[in-house]
Amino acid sequence: EAGVAQSPRYKIIEKRQSVAFWCNPISGHATLYWYQQILGQGPKLLIQFQNNGVVDDSQLPKDRFSAERLKGVDSTLKIQPAKLEDSAVYLCASSLVQGQIQSYEQYFGPGTRLTVT
Amino acid sequence: RKEVEQDPGPFNVPEGATVAFNCTYSNSASQSFFWYRQDCRKEPKLLMSVYSSGNEDGRFTAQLNRASQYISLLIRDSKLSDSATYLCVVKSYGGSQGNLIFGKGTKLSVKP
Numbered sequence: 001e002a003g004v005a006q007s008p009r010y011k012i013i014e015k016r017q018s019v020a021f022w023c024n025p026i027s028g029h030a031t032l033y034w035y036q037q038i039l040g041q042g043p044k045l046l047i048q049f050q051n052n053g054v055v056d057d058s059q060l061p062k063d064r065f066s067a068e069r070l071k072g073v074d075s076t077l078k079i080q081p082a083k084l085e086d087s088a089v090y091l092c093a094s095s096l097v098q099g100q101i102q103s104y105e106q107y108f109g110p111g112t113r114l115t116v117t
Numbered sequence: 118r119k120e121v122e123q124d125p126g127p128f129n130v131p132e133g134a135t136v137a138f139n140c141t142y143s144n145s146a147s148q149s150f151f152w153y154r155q156d157c158r159k160e161p162k163l164l165m166s167v168y169s170s171g172n173e174d175g176r177f178t179a180q181l182n183r184a185s186q187y188i189s190l191l192i193r194d195s196k197l198s199d200s201a202t203y204l205c206v207v208k209s210y211g212g213s214q215g216n217l218i219f220g221k222g223t224k225l226s227v228k229p
Contacts, residue, residue: 040221042219042221104151104166108161108162110159111160
């Protein structure tokens with residue numbers, strides 16, 4: 001079974017530039033998550049989608065971050081403009097929904113390592 | 118107080134040693150608990166869930182103490198391949214369907 005795909009794997013940009021990350025979840029997984037993991041910390045949820053609807057974006061810095069999942073499959077996360085403190089690994093994860101039950105196991109992609117200079 | 122707190126580590130142990138990691142959580146309404154493993158520069162992967170009665174998977178034993186809001190992971194007979202960061206994870210039933218709250222992780226290094 002193919003895992004969660006993310007691209008690019010690495011990105012270096014200057015502050016105030018824009019960047020976009022792409023995620024393709026495991027086939028059939030209705031729920032998709034974007035996390036930010038700063039070096040030395042655990043992943044922090046930015047946004048959760050179920051199909052193409054946003055379930056939770058309470059920790060997304062909406063002044064500069066945006067995300068979409070228009071067709072309920074792939075998703076993009078954008079940062080515009082980037083700040084130095086946005087340097088982190090951006091992880092995408094997906095999980096299965098069976099009936100009304102949200103599976104607790106999340107499958108993570110390899111992440112995009114962003115460096116803002 | 119942080120939502121999920123873990124031993125800072127790093128833990129440097131010889132092969133064959135037994136090592137224990139501790140974790141506390143602040144939200145008493147949390148219902149589900151997990152340990153994830155993250156290898157260096159890799160993504161986190163589910164290691165095991167933590168049940169109220171305690172559970173074991175081979176050399177790994179997880180325990181939960183709801184009264185103390187405390188979770189533990191015990192690794193027996195450590196192998197070199199156990200070297201990784203172990204993330205304590207709590208499922209928070211807040212506004213949405215429940216999100217995973219990750220601790221900072223405890224780094225384990227098993228030496229020959």
